[in-house]
Amino acid sequence: MKNQDSKIRKIWTHPITEYLKSQWFFFCLAILIVIARFAPNFARDGGLIRGQYSIGYGCVAWIFLQSGLGMKSKSLMANMLNWRAHTTILILSFLITSSIVYGFCCAVKAAKNPKIDDWVLIGLILTATCPTTVASNVIMTTDAGGNDLLCVCEVFIGNLLGAFITPALVQMFTGQAPFQYGNPATGNGIGALYGRVMKQVGLSVFVPLFVGQVIQNVFPKYTAYYMGFLKKYHIKIGSYMLLLIIFSSFSTAFYQNSFASVSHVCIIFICFFNLGIYIFFTGLSYLCARPWFIIKLFPHEPIDGKSTRLYRYSYSLFRPFYYSKEDAICIMFCGPAKTAALGVSLITSQYADKKEHLGKLLVPLVLYQAEQVMTASLFVSLFKRWLRKDDPSNGSESSSTSGNEEPDLEKNISMETGHNRTVPSKTIAFQDSK
Template sequence: MSSSVSDKQNTPKRFLIWFKNFCIAQWFFITLAIFIVIARFAPNFARHGGLIRAEYSIGYGAVAVIFLQSGLSMGTKELMKNMGHWRAHLTIIVISFLITSAIMFGLATAIKSANDPHIDKYVLLGLLVTCTCPTTVSSNVVMTGNANGNKVLCLTEVMIGNILGAFISPAILQMYTSASGWEFGNPASETSIQHLYGEVMKQLGLSVFVPVFVGQIIQNLFPKQTKKFLTVTKFNKVGSFCLILVMFSSFSTAFYQKAFTSVPKASIIFLVFFNIGIYLLFTLICFIMARPYPLNFIFGNEPNENSSFIYKWSYKIFKPFYYNRADTITVMFCGAAKTAALGVSLVSSQYGDDYEYLGRLLAALVLYQSEQVITAQVLVNIFKKWEKLDHPELIAQGKNDEETGKIDSGDQSISSDNVENNYDNNAEDEKK
């Protein structure tokens, strides 16, 4: 009897403990949901041009904090090394600008040809605009770091991709909207490209280049103090919160522009499920291109003195295109992600802030951005476990920590900042 009474008394306590642990583990999604609700009922607060001038306070300030953390945590030599990782740059550029946009153009054209009255053609145009954009500025850097990917390489991809995107994205959009059946969405605005390039360079300069440069200076002048600061404050969590603020601003702008109310409900439902599916498809394509099995099969053995001249040079040229796990995670996050920062600038520059269908274009862009972050957050734990296979010593250490109870339930991951400098970007050392 006493045991039964004791169990009943402990039930509320157990529930509170479970609820607390659940909130700690899922704080990202809970906080994001709260901010989306705020954006719905008070869109003027954090929209572009709104009360807090979010295009500056969040678009520059919050993003700058994310890249300041990157500058403080990454080694200068590692940064310079990854700047020269031209194979990864080439792979991500091809995926980001050509493959993803071509796939989306084919799918959008097929869907539009079905003449379904429930699917708005401007929503499809919004998807096409989204997929012509380069990789996102902030979210993939945060996710790559959380998944123990090569965050240094990810940072370089953000810089290269968005600089090129200012030129390439408008040209690709013009090409696709010049095709038969898409003339209604052709902005035909050549004068907007110069304005777009100026906006992108200002965004990258103030929110990416300057914070990284400042972080590198502080890190090299005060290495011990910097390391202690990052460890004590868990500054990487601040980056995740800043990412939520970026999404908060995007949703506020979309709600203010009546992006979700001006689009048929069937189109919104279609977007929600379609975006998740297309993001997972893009991620799979990125994985296949980052670790092509035929390449690893053909060049499975390192050249030796008995190897032919052709095999030695072919191995040297092509084998490094089979990336290690850390670089592959970077490719998957960067190749599949699309930036809302450049996307909003692209839409407003080419179509105008008073464009009649601006809300419908933004609906596709904002929903894709939010869903790619949510989906990527789920994939982080999967990628992290997969990447650890390259580091058996960390797996053994993790098991020992679990046995001795040293792992903190609030943060059970091995920080990417502690292992990223151990990554070997030379794929010749990659094992099958």
């Protein structure tokens, strides 16, 4: 009996077994997608458990309640006022990504490949115009050691503005050839769209974040006990909620026969296109977050009596746009990411009179969400290693996890002092991170 227990223990602690255990997120994701395929009515929008409320509101709210419990109020407000980072992320998320995807779609349309559905191309454009995702970028940024405070602020700002910007971009891209057939401008549903987005952002992001901040400041000891309990028993709330959000999106897509309405060749094209464009946008976000020419032009801080007035003014104006590594990680996760939680609402509300094509329109968005989560999980370990490269004090940490392990929203947060590991962007913008 002892020999058998010893063999089981040896197998359980084997490096291969440890690696497979670290991939639990992807195994669970595959299982949930299979369940969504054969039982789509359970978690779909309007299904058995009313996924639009129980998951669309409940799971997202829980993630931001956790964020509110673990973030210092002063640091959160400092990042809310970091207009430079918000401007960079918003331009990336709405203007740059959508323009590039629109150009690619025009090229594909001009090729006149009959196997690529015209409404799928509209779906790709719609996906590119959506705001940043609500949940996954916060989890991934936190796990990689980036500025999660800035990420939370960007989720709130980006999704709030998305209710106005996304429909306007859709009108701009579909108002003329070659995609005028996909113009949703019917005059119906836009007002309801704004109301629905405001309601969802308010109840699932702002309210739980505010409640978490209140609880943290009023009951610091109980908050510390709760967060310590989650960390002690390795309870990863963010990862569990993220799985349920993806599960609900796939359930809705399968219930609406989204994948059945598109050819296999077209789905393969979407998968490879989404993967390539996400990696490309991540690299582009890095170039926007840490442009090399700013360091070349402003290699050091102005020196009194030696630096010219032009250099001092130019330094104060342009140097903050070379962001710290923590902020850059946030930008690289927020810039390319697209939300399915609000994206489905944005699409269905605009195309209320063209529901016969709704399945095709949703396919790119649903697939993009799953692919961005899986790809971002692989980037986590790379970003974490890059962040520690110039910080010897972090190099000896034994608790570092691979990018495929579950995100930990509670990591490195001291609840007794309320001190967060990230430094407000405003105070670190002038530092030269080599």
